[in-house]
Amino acid sequence: MGILKGLKEFGLKPKTMPITSGDGHGTKCENCAELLMKKTLDDNLGVCPHCDYHHKVSARRRIEITLDENSFEERYSNIISKDPLKFKALKTYDEKINRYRKLTGEPDALVCGVGAIEGRKVAIAASDGFFAQGSMGAVMGEKIVRVIEDAIKERLPVIIVSGTGGGARMEEGLFSLMQMTKTCTALGKLHDAKLPFISICTKLTMAGVWASWAAIGDIIIAEPKAIIGFTGARVIEQTIHQELPEGFQTSEFLLEHGQIDKIVHRRGMHSAIDKILEYLCEPIATQ
């Protein structure tokens, strides 16, 4: 693919992303403002022990939380976006993207590969809200498609986590928008191959991500109080000049109205996926 080039040229090393900003060991809950030790919050998978608010976590942490310990094998980490449109606003796209690379140690906003859940091999991808708000550009689309193609070849279920953010990356213009069709086409092939796709939505799962792969899971799971939708509530209200119902676009609202299948606490995600895969997949072969 012409707009992609190798990771090694950038000398990047993925690092553990702090789940909250600020120096030192302490932080505040983004919801209830209680003071917390960063380690306590991290040990609690990014969930506030006081109010149960699910904080944003990096893609790598998300994969770690979801899979069996040390089972993840990363794939396609060498795919990096160029700047096909030579986009420039206040900063150039290259400058912006390099800043996110330095911040996260990731080449782009998605990490993918294969791993296991209770011994069952799965293909997995997670977007990273710390990298350009988890927006989907050519790299995210390409990596999702490649990991789905691997899943079809290896007969694996697919799990994709929308890890906070979403949208199409405007700096890549149509290269970004075409990823919506491209990812859905790949998921169509997965469906034809009779392999399940579990979509996991977190706060926020919006716009181009929700309008493509995130919304077409065979099973769609959301974290509690996630915000999921195409356009933000404020923009909708300003456009239609009507007040929106209480809780609009929350997981709880969407579950009640049939747009998602299940709400699962982050601590229960691993076992919930395991149960679903037990229903949907062949039993794990025993030796």
Ligand SMILES: [Zn+2]
């Ligand atoms: Zn809290």
